[in-house]
Amino acid sequence: MQQEWIGIDVSKAELAVCVMNEQREVQQATFANGTKGFRSLANYLKKRVAVGSAVCMEATGSYGDALAAYLHERKYRVSVVNPLRIKHYAESQLRRNKTDRLDAEIIADFCRTQDVPQWTPPDPAWVELRALVRLLDDLIQMEVQERQRLQTTPSPTVQAHLQDHLRYLATQIEQVLAQIKQHIDQDPDLKHQQTLLNSIPGISDKTSSRLLAEIRDITAFETVGQLVAFAGLNPRQRQSGRYRGQVKISKMGNAALRAALFMPARCAKRHNPLVRDLVMRMEAQGYCPNAVTVAVMRKLLHYVFGVLKSGQPFDPHYLTKPALPS
Numbered sequence: 001m002q003q004e005w006i007g008i009d010v011s012k013a014e015l016a017v018c019v020m021n022e023q024r025e026v027q028q029a030t031f032a033n034g035t036k037g038f039r040s041l042a043n044y045l046k047k048r049v050a051v052g053s054a055v056c057m058e059a060t061g062s063y064g065d066a067l068a069a070y071l072h073e074r075k076y077r078v079s080v081v082n083p084l085r086i087k088h089y090a091e092s093q094l095r096r097n098k099t100d101r102l103d104a105e106i107i108a109d110f111c112r113t114q115d116v117p118q119w120t121p122p123d124p125a126w127v128e129l130r131a132l133v134r135l136l137d138d139l140i141q142m143e144v145q146e147r148q149r150l151q152t153t154p155s156p157t158v159q160a161h162l163q164d165h166l167r168y169l170a171t172q173i174e175q176v177l178a179q180i181k182q183h184i185d186q187d188p189d190l191k192h193q194q195t196l197l198n199s200i201p202g203i204s205d206k207t208s209s210r211l212l213a214e215i216r217d218i219t220a221f222e223t224v225g226q227l228v229a230f231a232g233l234n235p236r237q238r239q240s241g242r243y244r245g246q247v248k249i250s251k252m253g254n255a256a257l258r259a260a261l262f263m264p265a266r267c268a269k270r271h272n273p274l275v276r277d278l279v280m281r282m283e284a285q286g287y288c289p290n291a292v293t294v295a296v297m298r299k300l301l302h303y304v305f306g307v308l309k310s311g312q313p314f315d316p317h318y319l320t321k322p323a324l325p326s
Contacts, residue, residue: 004049006076007108008057009100010064015041016100019048020108028101033063038070051075056111058083068119079116086110125187126216132183133213136176137256143169180209199313200303202264202272210260211304218308227305231257233298258297265296274316275299 002021009016015037019027029044031037045053055071056079057064064080072078086103089110095102110116143166150162184190190212197208221227228234232253268275275296282292307314 004053005108005111006045006049006053006055007104007106007111008055008064008067009103009107010057010060010067011100012063014100015067016104017041017044018101018104018108019045020105020112024109024112026105026108028104030100033067038067042070042074045076052077054079054111054116056081056107056116058086058107069121072119072121078119079111080119081107081110081116085114089114122216125183125190126213129180129183129190129209130213130216132176132180133210134256136173136180137210137259139169139173139176143173177206181205184209184212193308196307196311196313197304199307200300201274201314201316202268202300203304204264207260207264211257214254214257214260215304215308218305221305224302224305228298228301230254231261231297231301233258233261233294233301261297261300262293265293265300268296268300269293 005020007018007020010033013033015031015033017029017031027048031041031044052075055076057068059080059082068078068080086107090106093106093109095106146162146166146169150159150166153159153162184194193212194205194208197203197211198205203211215227215230218227221230230253232255269279269292278295278299279292282295287295303314
């Protein structure tokens, strides 16, 4: 029986779909990204491929989550792949042009030739946590913007409206914080993981809830390097002789996870004795402040990986303990 692979390029408004067979012959179509478009896509696939065929798409967050769940429910083998892997694959195939239709074809060919893990639906408790945490971040960002407007507007009328809005936002922020705490407290797994994260010096309830919301499932990462890459914290630096340029992180990963680590890392630089040697060594070697902060963010992420993987609270003396007798 002929085998087919489906590549889907997901954008906010559209789904570019490519069905590829064993001879690399393709059929392409475009659908709206939404419930109506999902139904049309399902009908299109039903006429062309067998149930259980492989469907591959890039990880695009909220744009693709609903589609992945929809196709998984209909028994397709869904894979959600890091966009960087697709990009590198396209470069290896000497593909230079970029359109949604070509991207869908590349994704289908990637699915045909590569070993890609099958996507599984996230735990509903985690989905709710991420929604609450991201709502909190949006409210806080809105509050910052309104405070800036309040400082710059000359109009007393506008100032009064902004002050009313700020009071409303403050109430909303407090309510969402309470809902996040209640949600974690009521879920034994989330509560246990938060307790582990809070054992790391400098990690508060607010930070640990954001980390849990963005990491999702630590078992998806075999090594700490994979978690660092997922966060986009792998560094790039220009260096020549004594000159050390700014360290620039790849930013190919989860921006919200990086944001969750930024302020704890800045505080740790000043107050956390566990990273003092690292900070002093890098400063003595002439690294710029941003490079040091990035290094501390990575160090904290190593601690996060350690406690979640081991299931044990943070132990600052772990590396200095003598080995047990054999």
